[in-house]
Amino acid sequence: MTSPIDPTSTSAWAALTASRAAFTPDLRGWFADDPGRVERLSFALGDLHVDMSKNLVTDEILASLIDLAAQTGVAQRYAAMLAGEHINTSEDRAVLHTALRRPAGAAPALVVDGQDIDAEVHEVLNAVYAFAERVRSGQWRGVTGKRVTHVVNIGIGGSDLGPVMVYEALKPYADAGIHALFVSNIDPTDLAQTTAGLDPETTLFIVASKTFTTLETLTNARLARDWLWAGVEASGAIDGDAGSRTDAVAHHFVAVSTALDKVAAFGIDPANAFGFWDWVGGRYSVDSAIGLSLATTLGPQVFSELLAGFHDVDEHVRTTPLRSNVPVLMGLLNVWYSNFLGAQSHAVLPYSQQLHRFAAYLQQLTMESNGKSVRWDGTPVTTVTGEVFWGEPGTNGQHAFYQLIHQGTRLIPADFIAFVNPAYPLEDDGRDVHGLFLANFLAQTKALAFGKTAEEVEAEGTTGPLVAARTFAGNRPTTSIFAPALTPRVLGQLIALYEHITFTQGAIWGINSFDQWGVELGKQLAMQIAPAIEGDADALAAQDASTRALLEYYAAHRGR
Numbered sequence: 001m002t003s004p005i006d007p008t009s010t011s012a013w014a015a016l017t018a019s020r021a022a023f024t025p026d027l028r029g030w031f032a033d034d035p036g037r038v039e040r041l042s043f044a045l046g047d048l049h050v051d052m053s054k055n056l057v058t059d060e061i062l063a064s065l066i067d068l069a070a071q072t073g074v075a076q077r078y079a080a081m082l083a084g085e086h087i088n089t090s091e092d093r094a095v096l097h098t099a100l101r102r103p104a105g106a107a108p109a110l111v112v113d114g115q116d117i118d119a120e121v122h123e124v125l126n127a128v129y130a131f132a133e134r135v136r137s138g139q140w141r142g143v144t145g146k147r148v149t150h151v152v153n154i155g156i157g158g159s160d161l162g163p164v165m166v167y168e169a170l171k172p173y174a175d176a177g178i179h180a181l182f183v184s185n186i187d188p189t190d191l192a193q194t195t196a197g198l199d200p201e202t203t204l205f206i207v208a209s210k211t212f213t214t215l216e217t218l219t220n221a222r223l224a225r226d227w228l229w230a231g232v233e234a235s236g237a238i239d240g241d242a243g244s245r246t247d248a249v250a251h252h253f254v255a256v257s258t259a260l261d262k263v264a265a266f267g268i269d270p271a272n273a274f275g276f277w278d279w280v281g282g283r284y285s286v287d288s289a290i291g292l293s294l295a296t297t298l299g300p301q302v303f304s305e306l307l308a309g310f311h312d313v314d315e316h317v318r319t320t321p322l323r324s325n326v327p328v329l330m331g332l333l334n335v336w337y338s339n340f341l342g343a344q345s346h347a348v349l350p351y352s353q354q355l356h357r358f359a360a361y362l363q364q365l366t367m368e369s370n371g372k373s374v375r376w377d378g379t380p381v382t383t384v385t386g387e388v389f390w391g392e393p394g395t396n397g398q399h400a401f402y403q404l405i406h407q408g409t410r411l412i413p414a415d416f417i418a419f420v421n422p423a424y425p426l427e428d429d430g431r432d433v434h435g436l437f438l439a440n441f442l443a444q445t446k447a448l449a450f451g452k453t454a455e456e457v458e459a460e461g462t463t464g465p466l467v468a469a470r471t472f473a474g475n476r477p478t479t480s481i482f483a484p485a486l487t488p489r490v491l492g493q494l495i496a497l498y499e500h501i502t503f504t505q506g507a508i509w510g511i512n513s514f515d516q517w518g519v520e521l522g523k524q525l526a527m528q529i530a531p532a533i534e535g536d537a538d539a540l541a542a543q544d545a546s547t548r549a550l551l552e553y554y555a556a557h558r559g560r
């Protein structure tokens, strides 16, 4: 295992510390004095146009950040990941989600731990596409011979957030009359409300779970199976004996997992199970068979374009020097804000209703990856890590939390994401509504960067204490990500961009961004507390005073 390089021990860190001490952000001045700033800080990444000019950096700071990436070995770590080294040290695994989007026949072939990775990836991908086509064409039928109209993905975390986010983003591409729905929460409301109104005879469940042990997913899968049996038996379609029940499951349940033995134990026909591998982390798995609901509803063509978008960015990261490597630069900006300017969170603000689940997706990607206090060799981190990612689409956010970003006391770097062409080109009284939408995106980034001085406020006739209230300090950093349209390829590029931003930050901090031990304790305790909920006196007595009191409250109010 190579030891992480302590970023705080590098000469680049020392240079950044000195820059910080003498730093006064001045976007107004920098823009006025430097006509080349926008061009110098704008980059193409596939179809994405990324404008970083409204960030709080000078050329000198950026150069030191790039030195930091070089001195902490970001490029070497990326090469190690691509080569299949076991950089997920705590689980002794390779990290190869980038292999999921390598085109067929890519050379040289990727062989890791004796596995022909490319061959295995494309074998599963072909099976996913073949299955999707069967469902889309109506060749696959439910147990009573009806076509599938609804696909319900049952999964949680990475087995849910990616598929639901992509489905919402690319819904305009759904062309086969098949709708996707998603159940994740063990709150029974989720399953009950999602299945309400569905016809069991035309519903297909995809049980998506990397481990096939996740409490939420397996519970929901059993509830869904009961719902299916109850529905088809009530309609008289099947008689309810064991054989017909097995048959119903075979027609209405498929699975995606790395644990195909457990899938079979659940009763799903192994012929209808799609595998993946332990070298794909859950939050990096939307481009694996976990995307089965997407291939089915949006089609294999759309899914393969999505993969091509991911690959565009992988190639960019692999072949582009640090100084113009877009995900690396964005990761470095985040390090600057977190470690030197004290930012604790990062907003992602898509000007696209289709991306309304993007921030939720990014929360798992970034925070489950980099929310760590130890480095990959088990030693403590040497600096602050893992900012809080959050966001909502514009313009909704403008009417909710932008006040704090504009005039609050916290520094909140924000990424704005927008698309030139809309999926739905509607007009209001002859006015292009999407144009109005984009005007808001441009206005917000402008207001955040340049603010409004007291003199400007006074020049509008405001006097007294209202002047201060109406003044905007500016120097609130943003990155604008603009693309011609939200196509499958563009979405793939966008997701991969954030994967590699996350990677860059993790590499600099010395973090293993691919494990998630922090979710384990709560899972274990839930299993210890469940008997107490069910009335076990010993389990109740074993709890701490607060938990015991809450359990007693539960018992006292149950059924009311």
Ligand code: F6P
Residues within 6 Å of the ligand: 156, 157, 158, 159, 208, 209, 210, 211, 212, 213, 214, 217, 282, 283, 368, 516, 519
């Ligand atoms: O919450 C932890 C986690 O392991 C995530 O990393 C993962 O995406 C999710 O649970 C679901 O896991 P699985 O796909 O194995 O059901």
